[in-house]
Amino acid sequence: xxxxxxxxxxxxxxxxxxxxxxxxxxxxxxxxxxxxxxxxxxxxxxxxxxxxxxxxxxxxxxxxxxxxxxxxxxxxxxxxxxxxxxxxxxxxxxxxxxxxxxxxxxxxxxxxxxxxxxxxxxxxxxxxxxxxxxxxxxxxxxxxxxxxxxxxxxxxxxxxxxxxxxxxxxxxxxxxxxxxxxxxxxxxxxxxxxxxxxxxx
Amino acid sequence: xxxxxxxxxxxxxxxxxxxxxxxxxxxxxxxxxxxxxxxxxxxxxxxxxxxxxxxxxxxxxxxxxxxxxxxxxxxxxxxxxxxxxxxxxxxxxxxxxxxxxxxxxxxxxxxxxxxxxxxxxxxxxxxxxxxxxxxxxxxxxxxxxxxxxxxxxxxxxxxxxxxxxxxxxxxxxxxxxxxxxxxxxxxxxxxxxxxxxxxxxxxxxxxxxxxxxxxxxxxxxxxxxxxxxxxxxxxxxxxxxxxxxxxx
Numbered sequence: 001x002x003x004x005x006x007x008x009x010x011x012x013x014x015x016x017x018x019x020x021x022x023x024x025x026x027x028x029x030x031x032x033x034x035x036x037x038x039x040x041x042x043x044x045x046x047x048x049x050x051x052x053x054x055x056x057x058x059x060x061x062x063x064x065x066x067x068x069x070x071x072x073x074x075x076x077x078x079x080x081x082x083x084x085x086x087x088x089x090x091x092x093x094x095x096x097x098x099x100x101x102x103x104x105x106x107x108x109x110x111x112x113x114x115x116x117x118x119x120x121x122x123x124x125x126x127x128x129x130x131x132x133x134x135x136x137x138x139x140x141x142x143x144x145x146x147x148x149x150x151x152x153x154x155x156x157x158x159x160x161x162x163x164x165x166x167x168x169x170x171x172x173x174x175x176x177x178x179x180x181x182x183x184x185x186x187x188x189x190x191x192x193x194x195x196x197x198x199x200x201x
Numbered sequence: 202x203x204x205x206x207x208x209x210x211x212x213x214x215x216x217x218x219x220x221x222x223x224x225x226x227x228x229x230x231x232x233x234x235x236x237x238x239x240x241x242x243x244x245x246x247x248x249x250x251x252x253x254x255x256x257x258x259x260x261x262x263x264x265x266x267x268x269x270x271x272x273x274x275x276x277x278x279x280x281x282x283x284x285x286x287x288x289x290x291x292x293x294x295x296x297x298x299x300x301x302x303x304x305x306x307x308x309x310x311x312x313x314x315x316x317x318x319x320x321x322x323x324x325x326x327x328x329x330x331x332x333x334x335x336x337x338x339x340x341x342x343x344x345x346x347x348x349x350x351x352x353x354x355x356x357x358x359x360x361x362x363x364x365x366x367x368x369x370x371x372x373x374x375x376x377x378x379x380x381x382x383x384x385x386x387x388x389x390x391x392x393x394x395x396x397x398x399x400x401x402x403x404x405x406x407x408x409x410x411x412x413x414x415x416x417x418x419x420x421x422x423x424x425x426x427x428x429x430x431x432x433x434x435x436x437x438x439x440x441x442x443x444x445x446x447x448x449x
Contacts, residue, residue: 032285040277051268053261065272072276073283080288086251091258098261102226143259161227162260168222169229187221187253194256 024089025082032080039076046090047072050097057101057165058108067104071097098162105165146196154189157182216343220246224253231349231363234374235342238411242336338413341365341372350424350445354378358408362424362445369419371401371447373426378408381428388433390441391416392423403433423447 024045030038050071055064074096082092147155153175160171161182172182193199216239222228223236240246341347344365351361358378364371373389381387387404391414401414401424414424425441427434 032288034285036277036280039280043273043276047273048265048267049262051272052264052266055266056261056264065269068268068272069275069279073279076280077283077286079285081286087255088258090262091255094258094261095254098257099226139259140263143263147260158225158257158260161222162225162257166227167229167232168219168227171227183218183222183227186225186227187218190221190224190253190256193259194252197256197259199252199255199259 024093025084028075028079028082028089028092031076032082039079042075043072046093049090050093053094054097054101056163057098058104063104063108064101067097067100071100074100102165142197143193146193149196150189150192153177154185154192157185158189158193161186216339217243217246220249221253224250225257230351230361231342231347234361234363234372234411235339238336238339238342336413337368337370338372338411341368341370341413344368348447350447352443352445354443360426360443360445362447364418364421364424364447366419369417371414371418371421371424373404373410373412373414373424375404375408375410375412378404378410380406380408384431385428386431386433387442388427388429388437389414390425390427390437391418391421392425394420394422396422398425398437400433400435403429421447 024042027038027042027045031042047068051064051068054067054071055061058064058067071093075093078096082089086092150158156175157168157171157177160166160174161168164171166174168183168186169179171177171186172179175182177185216236219228219232219236223233223240228236240250335343341363344367346365346367348364348366349361350364351359353359356377356379359376360378361374362371363374371391378387381404386406389401389404389412390398391401392398399416401416401418402412404410404412404426418424424445424447425437426443427437427439427441429438
């Protein structure tokens with residue numbers, strides 16, 4: 001989280017104020033009608049967060065670039081399917097991106113993705129690549145505090161699944177858990193997080 | 202999530218417990234299809250998944266990294282050639298549609314009649330409602346002997362056939378299928394041990410579908426997909442675009 005400072009200059013739309021959650025929903029709605037300009041604003045408002053997540057899961061820059069393209073094309077295609085009653089626009093987009101990233105690491109497994117993993121991971125991210133994050137410091141603190149309340153086992157299981165892209169069966173094997181218990185830990189942990197953070201309230 | 206009435210199937214009762222793993226994409230392909238089949242008929246799970254996905258997304262918001270500029274260019278030029286999907290309209294069937302005819306031979310006229318009907322009424326996606334009974338599709342996907350054959354088509358679409366000999370049924374899952382050419386449909390076939398192709402239904406007109414094949418699949422040696430004239434054909438009139446061999 002070194003990105004509190006605003007970008008100097010930046011892309012044309014990046015400084016637009018369209019980063020409120022309700023604005024993102026509106027941009028998605030306009031995108032569903034084929035509004036390219038709205039989608040460009042949506043991209044600028046959300047891509048640092050989505051790309052940050054994709055990069056963390058696929059770990060490789062070149063792959064993250066490809067997955068980001070796939071994810072945004074899918075978001076464009078499915079924009080009309082976003083239902084504001086079921087969640088925020090941002091999390092809907094993150095869900096689509098995460099699915100793409102996980103599918104990519106699983107299909108790339110055989111292709112030796114892990115060879116290049118640490119190379120990229122250990123390269124420092126330069127300042128001008130670090131965008132301001134919309135998640136306010138307060139929100140970030142709440143998420144971290146909520147994570148701290150999980151048991152180690154719950155946190156490990158969730159992180160291996162969400163950031164590692166492992167299936168619950170693989171998570172069980174990694175953590176030496178009996179088959180079938182990792183899914184329970186993941187669910188229990190997420191429910192606890194949800195209730196601590198107060199999602200949907 | 203207090204509804205645990207799904208106790209009719211050995212494995213189906215704990216399908217609810219997959220909600221968390223589903224929300225963080227920690228299910229394998231088969232489990233995912235199975236859970237999505239369940240989601241289509243379990244409102245409790247849909248609510249829970251929505252909340253857990255919202256929660257999971259918060260975890261990933263912490264480390265923002267701006268993508269390189271070429272990605273933006275590629276995305277914005279890419280959308281030029283992608284048509285946004287239409288919204289789901291209230292009376293349309295859900296993402297997953299039951300095959301449209303009852304068992305038996307396809308009769309073109311009745312297929313057309315059923316198609317007309319399908320446009321006007323809500324089709325129950327799995328042929329069972331919230332009565333707690335797992336549908337045939339769910340039972341196939343959850344069966345202990347589920348056999349899975351996957352194929353990528355030349356178009357880039359993919360299709361997976363899941364067969365349960367104990368259930369005697371097969372299910373096809375498609376991903377990213379192009380629409381059938383105008384005036385034509387994708388028809389499914391079950392191959393008999395003698396090598397005959399028996400009609401097994403017409404694929405719903407959507408890119409991502411889960412469809413229960415018609416007919417007894419307990420002896421089937423393969424599943425084929427062909428492009429046929431609208432209404433389907435009693436036997437294949439063209440070479441299959443995909444053929445799935447099923448080991449006996």
